[in-house]
Amino acid sequence: MKAFWDARYAQQTYSYGKEPNVYFKNTLKTLAPGKILLAAEGEGRNAVYAASLGWEVYAYDFSEFAYQKALKLAAEKGVSLNYQIGSLSDLEFPDGYFDAIGLVYVHFPNTLSKANHQLLTQLLKPKGRVILEAFSKNHLSFQKQNPKVGGPKNLNQLYDTSQLKAEFKNSDMIELKEEVIELAEGIFHQGQSSVVRMHAQKREY
Numbered sequence: 001m002k003a004f005w006d007a008r009y010a011q012q013t014y015s016y017g018k019e020p021n022v023y024f025k026n027t028l029k030t031l032a033p034g035k036i037l038l039a040a041e042g043e044g045r046n047a048v049y050a051a052s053l054g055w056e057v058y059a060y061d062f063s064e065f066a067y068q069k070a071l072k073l074a075a076e077k078g079v080s081l082n083y084q085i086g087s088l089s090d091l092e093f094p095d096g097y098f099d100a101i102g103l104v105y106v107h108f109p110n111t112l113s114k115a116n117h118q119l120l121t122q123l124l125k126p127k128g129r130v131i132l133e134a135f136s137k138n139h140l141s142f143q144k145q146n147p148k149v150g151g152p153k154n155l156n157q158l159y160d161t162s163q164l165k166a167e168f169k170n171s172d173m174i175e176l177k178e179e180v181i182e183l184a185e186g187i188f189h190q191g192q193s194s195v196v197r198m199h200a201q202k203r204e205y
Contacts, residue, residue, distance in 0.1 A: 002062055002063065005042075005061075005062070005063045005065075005066065006063050006064070006065050008188075009042065009043060009063045009065035009066040009069060010065045013186070013187060014043050014045070014069065014073070014186055015042070015043060015186050015187065015188050016042065016043065016045060016105075016185040016186035016188060016189055017045060017185050017186035018043075018045055018048075018073055019045060019049075019185075020045050020046045020048075020049035020050075021045070021046055021104045021105075021133055021185065023131070023133045023197050024046050024049075024102055024104050024131050024133065025046075025049060027131045027199050028049070028050060028053065028055075028100070028102070028131060029053060031099075031100060031129060033053055033054040033055045033056075034055065034056065034098075034099030034100065035055070035056045035058065035097065035098045035099050035100075036050050036055045036056070036057055036058065036098060036099060036100040036101065036102060037058045037059070037060075037093075037098045037100075037101045037102070037120070037123060038050070038057065038058070038059040038060075038101075038102045038104075039059075039060065039088065039101065039102065039103050039106050039120060040060070040061055040062075040103075040106045041059035041060065041061050041066070041070065041083070041102075041104075042061055042063070042066045042070070043066050043069040043070055043073065044059065044066075044069065044070025044071070044073045044074060044081065044083070045073065046102055046104050047059040047070060047074070047081050047083070047102075048070070048073050048074050048077050048079055048081070050102070051074065051077075051079035051080065051081060052077060052079055055100075056082075057079075057080075057081050057082060058081075058082045058083075058084070058093075058098070059081055059082070059083045059084070060083070060084040060085070060086055060087070060088070060090070060091065061083075061085065062085065062086060062087050063085075064085055067083055067085050070083050071083060088116055088119060088120070091123075093123055095122045095123060096122075096123070096124065096125045096126070096128075097123055097125070098123050098124055098125065098128060099124075099125055099128050099129070100124075100128060100129040100130070100131065101120050101121075101123065101124060101128070101129070101130050101131070102131050102132075103120070103130065103131070103132040103133075103134070104131075104132070104133055104134075105133065105134055105135070105151070105189075106132075106134065107134060107135065107151075107152050107157040107158065107159075108157070109154070109156050109157050110156040110157070111156075113159075113163070113167060114166075114167045117164075117167040117168060118167070121168060121170060121171065121202060124202045125202070126202055126203065126204040126205075127201055127202060127204060128201070128202045129174075129199065129200065129201055129202075130168060130171060130198065130199070130200045130201075130202070131198070131199055132164070132196070132197070132198040132199075132200075133195055133196070133197050133198075134158075134159050134195060134196055135151040135152065135158050135159070135193060135194070135195055135196075136158060136159060136160055136178045136194040136195055136196045137155060137158045137159065137160050138178070138194035139151055139152075139158055139193050139194050139195070140153070140155065140158070141194075142180075142191070142192055142193040142194060143193070146190075146191040146192070148187075148188075148190045148191050149183060149189065149190060149191040149192065149193045150188040150189050150190075151189075151193065159196050160178065160196065161176050161177065161178055161196055161198075164176065164196060164198055168198070168200050170202060170203055171200035171201055171202045171203060172200065172201050172203060173198065173199075173200050174199040174200060174201055175197065175198065175199040176196075176197075176198045176199075176200070177196070177197055178194060178195070178196050178197075179194070179195065179197065180192060180193070180194050180195075181193065181195055183195075
């Protein structure tokens with residue numbers, strides 16, 4: 001899997017563009033800046049946007065090519081990122097460190113999803129926010145019609161609202177929905193698809 005992402009991110013073009021994900025952008029701008037973690041952040045488009053709003057941004061990805069492009073984009077936009085090459089298991093932040101976590105097309109397989117989402121939630125302060133957009137289990141039918149929309153081809157890596165509600169059971173759902181949208185993100189997210197969108201707040205207890 002690392003080889004796949006290294007090959008994709010080694011290209012000069014930004015695979016998913018330089019602009020932030022629309023749902024992430026529209027949700028984040030309603031929140032007061034603090035510390036935010038961007039999981040599997042890739043080439044940095046969402047991290048750079050968060051930094052432009054005054055957030056103290058932390059991000060990680062296991063691709064060095066993604067890391068290099070994220071720092072290049074940050075320099076272009078005149079912001080700074082705390083970007084780590086590695087995976088979730090490599091992070092060493094204390095529990096309750098972040099005010100928000102961004103999960104934009106981070107598709108953990110079913111065998112890891114619950115544990116990873118719980119680990120990420122532990123890193124949130126009470127009342128901290130999770131902003132998530134990902135392909136739904138209904139995405140595969142759209143992908144068959146239009147491969148340019150991208151995304152996992154394995155049902156076990158896709159989400160539905162009931163799964164996310166269960167995996168973020170210690171959070172209150174401000175918004176949780178599945179909807180069909182028109183994606184226009186770089187060259188690998190182009191076309192109509194079904195996605196899940198979640199804005200959740202960690203409970204205080």
